[in-house]
Amino acid sequence: MKSDFTAGFIGLGLIGGSIARAIRFFYPDARLIAHTRSRSTLDYALDENIIDEAYDGISEAFGRCDYIFLCAPVETNASCLERLKPLIGADCILTDVGSTKTDIHEKVNVLGMQKNFIGGHPMAGSEKTGIQNSKRHLIENAYYVLTPSEEVSQEMLKRMEELASSLKAIPLILDYHEHDYITAAISHLPHIIASTLVNLVRDSDNEKETMRTMAAGGFKDITRIASSSPEMWEQICSANRDNIIKVLDNYINSLISVKFALAEQDAGEIYNLFSASREYRNSISDTSSGPLKKVYAIYCDMVDEAGGIAALSTILATNGISIKNIGIVHNREFEEAVLRVEFYEKEAEEKAVALLRRYRYTVYER
Known part of the structure; x- marks a missing residue:
């Protein structure tokens, strides 16, 4: 697929912002344009170089797009279709990121836009919302469900699969009812x-x-x-x-x-x-076949005294073991120990277990 495409965004919240950031990172030659109801969101996206052009409405500029992502709330996405219909070209892929697919597919069918539409649902997110919380890697290693319309070409579906894969997501094709x-x-x-x-x-x-x-x-x-x-x-x-x-x-x-x-x-x-x-x-x-990377973590009894975490971190660091995350578990209702240490890979976890036990720490593996 070409690297100098134009992508349009209707809505730039957590998911839309994260996809835009990922496209910006992996396709620096791509041009990104956006419309959202919040001017402050557009200004933020421009200031952060997430997008190149901002529009206060769905204008003719979206007719230049190779991809258009509908990233507003599900009901708003469906309402945007009529305004987009006369603008988009025959080769433009129209997609969305909504958590439900039947409603928008039915609207697409009524409007006769099936040849352009491929429903999308990146299975990623957070309890936090807004573009300020968006991250380039949010959809990385997450399933990106695609629900193609019956009339969309295999060539366009392949393009959308390749784009999702290139953003480090895992495309998965489903019927929209099943989804x-x-x-x-x-x-x-x-x-x-x-x-x-x-x-x-x-x-x-x-x-x-x-x-x-x-x-x-x-x-x-x-x-x-x-x-x-x-x-x-x-x-x-x-x-x-x-x-x-x-x-x-x-x-x-x-x-x-x-x-x-x-x-x-x-x-x-x-x-x-x-x-x-x-x-x-x-x-x-x-499972090793799922989309999420396995978490490599151990739990370790820790005496509640000053410098305890620092001492453990020093032992690991001086032996070349990088820590991804570390924190105290304040409630033991479901945990076997009070300190949780997370690593980037299995080898580091195994090395840390052996090392800490040598220093007489009580270590639990889960």
Whole structure:
């Protein structure tokens, strides 16, 4: 594929900004133009050299694009199609980054834009929003789902696959109906669970807010995504409501089964719940064929005294072992030790374990 293409962006939030940054890095000869409703976002993108041109509306400039990324909220993306239809060329790839695909595909079909449209969903993100939190490597090693329209050419689909791969993402082609059912289970339902759990604790807390004070460890881990954008997730849930209702019904039934098992003191059923979920969850985290790089981390008992972390870091550094991340685990509910040390590769992890044990540290591998 050529390196001097023009890419247009409608919306420049976390995902759009990250894709633009990645294109800027890997394709310095590419020209990037953008329109978003926030002028401050456009000014930031220009100041940071993320884009070359900024527009206050969808103008004829987008007719020069080889790619157009719709990166606004899902409902806004669909509303932009009519304005883009008379502008885009026959070879322009029109794509989006929305978490739901059925709604925009149906709009594309109504407008007769199937020959240009390839739905897209980079399976990456953060609870933080906005272009200020965008990162060039956000989509690196993440699945980039592509849902091509029936009339799009294989040549255009190949171009989009190559672009996604060149940005270090992993393209995965799915039917858009299948995509929406899958994401309802693995993405949309977890956000609902996290948000309802947070609200349950809020409503169950006492006047001293003891639950809020003690909330740490596992609770914070599984509710982190509850900090995501309410506007975005309201639109996602509305757009994919039928699929979410299906998986939500299944989840509610599973909770009722747990409730009955507890009421009947069925220890075997409770054990099977945790055993089966542990086995399946471990198969996800340990797989070598998934998109995410394996985390190489150890846990180490650490006496709570000044200089403890510095001493351990010095031991590793003087032996040529680079640390990716290090931090104290303040709550041991789900951890076996108090200090977590993360490395860039398996070899460094193995070397660190042997070295620290030689220095009589108690080290746990997971």
